[in-house]
Amino acid sequence: xxxxxxxxxxxxxxxxxxxxxxxxxxxxxxxxxxxxxxxxxxxxxxxxxxxxxxxxxxxxxxxxxxxxxxxxxxxxxxxxxxxxxxxxxxxxxxxxxxxxxxxxxxxxxxxxxx
Numbered sequence: 488x489x490x491x492x493x494x495x496x497x498x499x500x501x502x503x504x505x506x507x508x509x510x511x512x513x514x515x516x517x518x519x520x521x522x523x524x525x526x527x528x529x530x531x532x533x534x535x536x537x538x539x540x541x542x543x544x545x546x547x548x549x550x551x552x553x554x555x556x557x558x559x560x561x562x563x564x565x566x567x568x569x570x571x572x573x574x575x576x577x578x579x580x581x582x583x584x585x586x587x588x589x590x591x592x593x594x595x596x597x598x599x600x601x
Contacts, residue, residue: 502542509541512568513575532579540578541571 513533520526548567549556556564 502546505542505545506538508568509538509545509571509575512565512572516569516572516576528583529576529579532583533575536575536579538575541568541575544571544574 517526517530517533520529545556545567552559556567559567
């Protein structure tokens with residue numbers, strides 16, 4: 488059981504299928520950029536995490552479809568997980584950007600070279 492499974496333990500049994508599909512979709516999307524110099528850092532940044540944002544989006548889609556995504560055609564279901572992946576990537580990239588800005592501010596206030 489990895490760290491994320493432990494953190495989401497109450498949900499894992501009921502929603503494990505959604506979590507796995509979100510992870511699979513994220514891996515598939517990242518593979519499109521395997522040629523990029525940003526691939527490994529982004530892959531590292533996306534490892535772990537609770538996937539709360541894409542999970543909430545998936546649950547919203549489920550609730551709008553009377554609690555059942557299985558009744559949707561396969562393309563519609565796939566689109567839900569693609570959008571969920573986009574939300575997770577946007578969040579991850581905003582965290583990375585925030586960390587970069589924070590580091591710039593720290594270096595301006597307290598320069599590393601004295």
